[in-house]
Amino acid sequence: MKLMICLVVTSLTAPLFACPQENDEAKPAAPETVTAEARPLVVFEKIQGVIESPNYAEIELDSNGWADFEISYVIPQGVPVEKGEQLVAFDTEGIEKALRDMQLSHQDLVMDLAAKKLSAEQAVKRFDLGRSIAERSMKNARDDYQYYLDVERPQRLKDLDYSLKMAEYSLEYSREELDQLMQMYNEDELTEESEQIVLKRAQRSVESAERSLERRVESTNQSRNVEIPREDFDQKNALDQQALDFAKTMLELPNEKEKAATALQKAEIALKEGSQKLQELTEDKELMVISAPMAGIIYYGRCVDGKWSGVSGTAARTLEMGKKIPAKKIVMTIIDPSSLVIRASLSEEKLSRVNVGDVGRAVMKSDNKIVVPLKLVWIDKVPSGAGTFGCLFSPVDFDNKEEKVLPGMNCTVSLKLHATETALMVPKASLFSDDGIRHYVYKLDGQQQDVELGFTDGDDVEVVAGLKAGEKIRKTKP
Numbered sequence: 001m002k003l004m005i006c007l008v009v010t011s012l013t014a015p016l017f018a019c020p021q022e023n024d025e026a027k028p029a030a031p032e033t034v035t036a037e038a039r040p041l042v043v044f045e046k047i048q049g050v051i052e053s054p055n056y057a058e059i060e061l062d063s064n065g066w067a068d069f070e071i072s073y074v075i076p077q078g079v080p081v082e083k084g085e086q087l088v089a090f091d092t093e094g095i096e097k098a099l100r101d102m103q104l105s106h107q108d109l110v111m112d113l114a115a116k117k118l119s120a121e122q123a124v125k126r127f128d129l130g131r132s133i134a135e136r137s138m139k140n141a142r143d144d145y146q147y148y149l150d151v152e153r154p155q156r157l158k159d160l161d162y163s164l165k166m167a168e169y170s171l172e173y174s175r176e177e178l179d180q181l182m183q184m185y186n187e188d189e190l191t192e193e194s195e196q197i198v199l200k201r202a203q204r205s206v207e208s209a210e211r212s213l214e215r216r217v218e219s220t221n222q223s224r225n226v227e228i229p230r231e232d233f234d235q236k237n238a239l240d241q242q243a244l245d246f247a248k249t250m251l252e253l254p255n256e257k258e259k260a261a262t263a264l265q266k267a268e269i270a271l272k273e274g275s276q277k278l279q280e281l282t283e284d285k286e287l288m289v290i291s292a293p294m295a296g297i298i299y300y301g302r303c304v305d306g307k308w309s310g311v312s313g314t315a316a317r318t319l320e321m322g323k324k325i326p327a328k329k330i331v332m333t334i335i336d337p338s339s340l341v342i343r344a345s346l347s348e349e350k351l352s353r354v355n356v357g358d359v360g361r362a363v364m365k366s367d368n369k370i371v372v373p374l375k376l377v378w379i380d381k382v383p384s385g386a387g388t389f390g391c392l393f394s395p396v397d398f399d400n401k402e403e404k405v406l407p408g409m410n411c412t413v414s415l416k417l418h419a420t421e422t423a424l425m426v427p428k429a430s431l432f433s434d435d436g437i438r439h440y441v442y443k444l445d446g447q448q449q450d451v452e453l454g455f456t457d458g459d460d461v462e463v464v465a466g467l468k469a470g471e472k473i474r475k476t477k478p
Helices: 002-021 093-187 193-286 348-353
Strands: 033-035 037-052 056-060 069-074 086-090 289-291 296-300 330-335 341-347 359-364 371-379 388-395 410-427 439-442 448-457 460-465 472-474
Touching: 037 448, 086 330, 093 193, 341 348, 341 371, 341 410, 348 388, 348 410, 371 410, 410 448, 439 472
Parallel strands: none
Antiparallel strands: 033 472, 037 341, 037 410, 056 330, 069 086, 086 289, 296 330, 341 388, 359 371, 359 410, 371 388, 410 460, 439 448, 448 460
C-alpha cells in the first residue's frame, strides 16, 4: 500500500516541475527618447555692412549743352577740403570761342528782329493802303463800265446815226443845189464860162457827198457791227480783269501781312532761343571751375547703396589732368566723416524678427578691435534685391575723431534677433517633415505630433508650439 501511494504522488506532481522549463517569447526593447528641455537661448544675425555718410554733396557736371570738359586741375582723392575750396578746373579755350561766336550770332538775331518788326509794320500799312487803292480802283472800273453802258455807248450810236444823217443831208443839199443851178442855167440859151465852172463844182460836190455818204454808211456799219461790239468786249474784259486784280490783291495783301507777322514771330522765337542758348553757355562757362559746396573729404565718383564707382557713367575710376569727362556725370563726392551710417541687407525670413530700434554692434574688417555700437534706424518697405531688404544702422556713442571709420569701409554687423531664458530645445535629428515646411515629432506611443519651430542653435532647434518642457519624444522615427 505504501508503494502505490508514492507513485500516485509522483504522477500528480510531475507536471508542476515541468512548467518552469518551457521558453517565454522575447519582449520588445524600449525606444530611445529625448527630452524637450527649457534653457536660455540667444540668437545673433551676422550680416555684411558698409559705412556710408548721410551728409554728402555730389559734384555733377550738370551742363546745359557744353560737353568738352578737359581737366586742367583736379584735387587729389581723400583730401579734406573746406567749403568754397577749388576742386576741379577745366580748359576754357573752346568754350570761350564758342561764347564769342554765339554773342555775335545773338547780335545778328537782334538786328534781324528789328528788321522784321519794321517789315511787319510796313506790311500793315501796305495792307491798309493797298486795300484802299484796290477798292477804289475796283469802284472806278465798275463806274467806268456803267458809264460806258449808260452814256458812252448810247451816245456813240447816236453820233453814228447823226453822222449818217448829216452825210445824207449833205448829199441832199448838194443835189438840190445842182438841180437849182441846172434849172437856172437851162433857161438861158447861152451859158457863160463862169457858170459852167460853178455847175461843174456843184456836180463834183454831189459826187463828193455821194462818196461821203457811202463812206459814212460803211463806217457806221463798221462801228455798229465791229467796233462797238469790240469795245463792249474790251470794256467788259477790263472790268473782269480789274475784278480779278482786285481779288488777287485782297488775297495777297493779307498773306503779305501774315507772312510779315509770321517772320516777326519766327525772329522773336529765334532771338528767345538764341538768348536762352547764350545764357546756358554762359552758365556752362561757370562750370569750368568747380568749388566745394561743403566741407568734408573728397571721394572720386559716387556711392550707390554703399558701393563706390568711378566717374558716374564711365569706366574711369580716377580723374587725371588732360582727360575729358562727359557732361551730366557725377565727378566726385564730398563726404562728411563726422556723420556716419551703416548700410546692410536683411534676408526676408529674418525680417519679421527685427524691428527699428534693435541694437547691435559692428566690427570693422580693417581692424577687428574697432567695435561700433549701433541701432537699427530704417528698414526698406520693398525688397532691394532677391529676398533681401535694405536697412540702415546708426552708430551709438561712437568716437570717430581719429577717422578710423570712413565711408566705403566694410564691417560685420552682429544683430541680436532673439533672447529668452526658457527656449524649449530638441535635437534636429528628432524632427521630421514630409514637405520641408511643416514639422512633427514622434511621441512615445508612436503617434505624430505637429510642432512649430523657432531658431536653431547648433544641432538643436527651438520648439515654440506643440511640446511642453520635460516632455519626452522618440529620438528616431519608429
